[in-house]
Amino acid sequence: MEKTVEKAKEYVKELFRNEFSGHDYFHTLRVYNTAVALSEKENADLFIVSLAALLHDADDVKLSPETAEKKDNAVNFMKSQGVDEDIISRVVKAIDEISFSGTGTVVPSTIEGKCVQDADRLDAIGAIGIARAFSYGGNHNREMHNPDIPPNLNMTKEEYRKSNSTSVNHFYEKLLKLKDLMNTDEGKRIAEKRDRYMREFLDEFLSEWEGKR
Ligand code: ADP
Ligand code: NI
DSSP states (O other), X not given: OHHHHHHHHHXXXXXXXXXXXXXXXXXXXXXXXXXXXXXXXXXOXXXXXXHHHHHTTTTOTXXXXXXXXXXXXXXXXXHHTTOOHHHHHHHHHHHHHHOEETTEEOOOSSHHHHHHHHHHHHTTSHHHXXXXXXXXXXXXXXOSOOTTSOOOTTOOHHHHHHOOXXXXXXXXXXXXXXXXXXXXXXXXHHHXXXXXXXXXXXXXXXXXXXXXX
16 A cells, blocks of 8 residues: 555656646645645545545646546556555546536545545645746736736636636636635635635735835
8 A cells, every 4th residue: 555655656756747837746745745634634545545636637637638537547557556446446536526627616425535625725725826826827828917807706617717817816716715615624724724825915916016015
């Protein structure tokens, strides 16, 4: 079990070698560490949580559209390590349930999925979340902020995928909503602290934007 987890870390490190979009190896590692911490509080199955966290972006539709549906990267990796079929399907199910798109959101059906979803969302908020949002924006040639473009708070899944909004709008369209979507108590506690920090950042950002000194 520990060996498979170590191998999974090596596998994603290699897989994300050239990935700088916010879905890099260190994102995966942070999600893994947070998910393990949540899982200990929730008495979730540590092996499922570990594999689901480490492999949660391996078949992300933006990075690997051709494997996204069947999660071939994750499945083939687990098969190569001799992981039981039953565990493979539990991990795949957890990964399937954790993605957030637009206003639609799935509450994972298992505590393992809930821990990984919370950990993934926690990495999108707070100081790291702020850095990731602007780095994603830069990568996608988005404006940092434009007061003439209002946030769109009720996007469908399609609109969200195609959206060309500013990075500041992304806070209102997604990041500030995440705190209220946490599944676990510990996730909620961490999210509240990170959410406060993000709101302070936005207040300061917008006040500097307006020329306040
Ligand atoms: P994950 O799959 O890790 O849940 P996403 O693929 O939704 O996350 O996004 C990766 C990172 O890029 C996150 O930190 C997210 O906040 C950021 N991001 C996604 N879309 C945008 C956007 N339109 N503007 C700014 N940041 C974004
Ligand atoms: Ni992720």
